Amino acid sequence: MxxxxxxxxxxxxxxxxxxxxxxxxxxxxxxxxxxxxxxxxxxxxxxxxxxxxxxxxxxxxxxxxxxxxxxxxxxxxxxxxxxxxxxxxxxxxxxxxxxxxxxxxxxxxxxxxxxxxxxxxxxxxxxxxxxxxxxxxxxxxxxxxxxxxxxxxxxxxxxxxxxxxxxxxxxxxxxxxxxxxxxxxxxxxxxxxxxxxxxxxxxxxxxxxxxxxxxxxxxxALEQLLKENEKQYNLSRQTVEIINMKCHDLKHRILELESKENTDKSQLEEIRQAVDIYDGLAKTGCRPLDIILSEKNLLCERYHIKFSYMVDGTKLEHISPGDIAAIFGNALDNAIECARNLPDEKRVISLIGYARKDVLGIHIENYCEEELRFQNGLPLSTKGDANYHGFGLKSIRHVVEKYGGNIVVSLKDRIFSLDTIFPY
Structure with a gap:
């Protein structure tokens, strides 16, 4: 006082x-x-x-x-x-x-x-x-x-x-x-x-x-990511083409070896199965999408993930290869990253494309056991630094909105879903 x-x-x-x-x-x-x-x-x-x-x-x-x-x-x-x-x-x-x-x-x-x-x-x-x-x-x-x-x-x-x-x-x-x-x-x-x-x-x-x-x-950052996606697509395209050429040569070599009497047929069959994995290029009617799906399918084989897809790629002709890589590449990368850490029975990714009148829809789903928080319709990054992660889904939305479409992301009963709808 x-x-x-x-x-x-x-x-x-x-x-x-x-x-x-x-x-x-x-x-x-x-x-x-x-x-x-x-x-x-x-x-x-x-x-x-x-x-x-x-x-x-x-x-x-x-x-x-x-x-x-x-x-x-x-x-x-x-x-x-x-x-x-x-x-x-x-x-x-x-x-x-x-x-x-x-x-x-x-x-x-x-x-x-x-x-x-x-x-x-x-x-x-x-x-x-x-x-x-x-x-x-x-x-x-x-x-x-x-x-x-x-x-x-x-x-x-x-x-x-x-x-x-x-x-x-x-x-x-x-x-x-x-x-x-x-x-x-x-x-x-x-x-x-x-x-x-x-x-x-x-x-x-x-x-x-x-x-x-x-x-x-x-x-x-999104524009830079899209440029990187396009570069990655071009690199993947060249890689897949080289693999296909090598697989084609190996198949001819296997046929030559089968014609010989002293060849071990069981070993040749194992080699043929291994070659078929790398030679199994997706055929959807859209060359850029085929490249992306083939590349991601190999990743799924590596991590023992069951990957199924059914899509009509001819409906994607008006979308540039870089944008296709941004949509499907980022979506499947996120799904693979999530699925690879799950038990074997839950390592499942499904991709379905459907067309109704003049609207094309794409649905991708996978198991997800993480608790996600959503902001502005998209989940926040779980990698700890939202400033440098979480741009994959944002880039998808950016590309889809450029073509007059929209995306909806949801997590229900441990199933993570990404739905993309845009006109074609």
Missing amino acids: FILQVLGINSEHLINITCFILQLLLAEFLFFCHMEKRKHFILRLAGGGVLFYLFSVLGPSFIMQYYTGFRTILILLFLLLYMFLCFKRSFADILFCTIGAFTVQNLANNLNVIFCGLIGTTFQMVSWEMFLVFGIVYLVCYFCCVKRIENLPDISTDRKKILAMTFMALIVCWVLQDRLIKEGLDLMVVCRAPFVFCCILSLFVQFGFLEQFRLGEEKA
């Missing part, structure tokens, strides 16, 4: 700053609840929380005896250190989320002042109006902003311009609001309205542009 008296902190001021800190911490919780925590998190959270509170109360008050206007900036710095102490993320990511939390708190506080003015009640830091307004604002901001970054492993990588613009907008908002407080105009509704707009604009810049950057990066 003696220190508080020396610093000129009365009980009302202490309640207000405590309420402000709690509002900030709740906003921080919205942004950081899904992030990876450091070791001894509870100890860091408790110890760091006590230090953060003491520094936030005593530090700004001590400095403001000599120079005013730095309270919010100092609390921001203390909060950055506190979050960095508790969560295992880069400092740029911590700064990104902390600025977002400060903006959300500032938005809610300004709306609280406006709400109190509109209903004709006196503004107080602790009131039922505060709980109502902050609850609604925090809930809306969570679903509109925070949900967009839950699955981003690196929020601010290569997005420093967004971070700088957001930080500048927030500083301008703080400086103007500080002037209003000094002039005694901060409780006027007409003065608070521009700050509500400024906070919303800041959040739009921060998270709207972030979404645009993410979609742009994803599109570039």
Whole structure:
């Protein structure tokens, strides 16, 4: 108490700053609840929380005896250190989320002042109006902003311009609001309205542009993946053609050996069966699809997977070879990767193509014992890094939508299904 008296902190001021800190911490919780925590998190959270509170109360008050206007900036710095102490993320990511939390708190506080003015009640830091307004604002901001970054492993990588613009907008908002407080105009509704707009604009810049950057990066990655699929198809085509030539020569050689009397017929039959596996090129009426199915069939033989297919490839003539490779190659790669880790009796993949009037449908299914989480109609990657995995199904959807079609992915009763429908 003696220190508080020396610093000129009365009980009302202490309640207000405590309420402000709690509002900030709740906003921080919205942004950081899904992030990876450091070791001894509870100890860091408790110890760091006590230090953060003491520094936030005593530090700004001590400095403001000599120079005013730095309270919010100092609390921001203390909060950055506190979050960095508790969560295992880069400092740029911590700064990104902390600025977002400060903006959300500032938005809610300004709306609280406006709400109190509109209903004709006196503004107080602790009131039922505060709980109502902050609850609604925090809930809306969570679903509109925070949900967009839950699955981003690196929020601010290569997005420093967004971070700088957001930080500048927030500083301008703080400086103007500080002037209003000094002039005694901060409780006027007409003065608070521009700050509500400024906070919303800041959040739009921060998270709207972030979404645009993410979609742009994803599109570039998909285009690169499609190019790689086309290269892989050309390589597979050349490989299959060479194998067919060699198998054709081996069959002639086997016929020559069978004509000799001292040849072991049983060994020749084993060799013939082995050659037939590699010479069994699929014949669907679509050369690119035949190449893909033949290649994947060899993979299935290697992993003892039962692979059956029935499709009329003539309906795919309007689709480029690279796009066919993207659709069927990625779909079958995913199915094989899943099936190879299952018991032998569940290593089954089925592909069916059907045509009805002017619509072509493709159905691929396989057993899947993993628990999948879906987002935007597609399962999230189970490889731990959604930023670098999970583009296979996205590339399929990208290609199918290019031809005016659509895909539906589902997991029911341990059966994973991929259905593709597009006109032909």
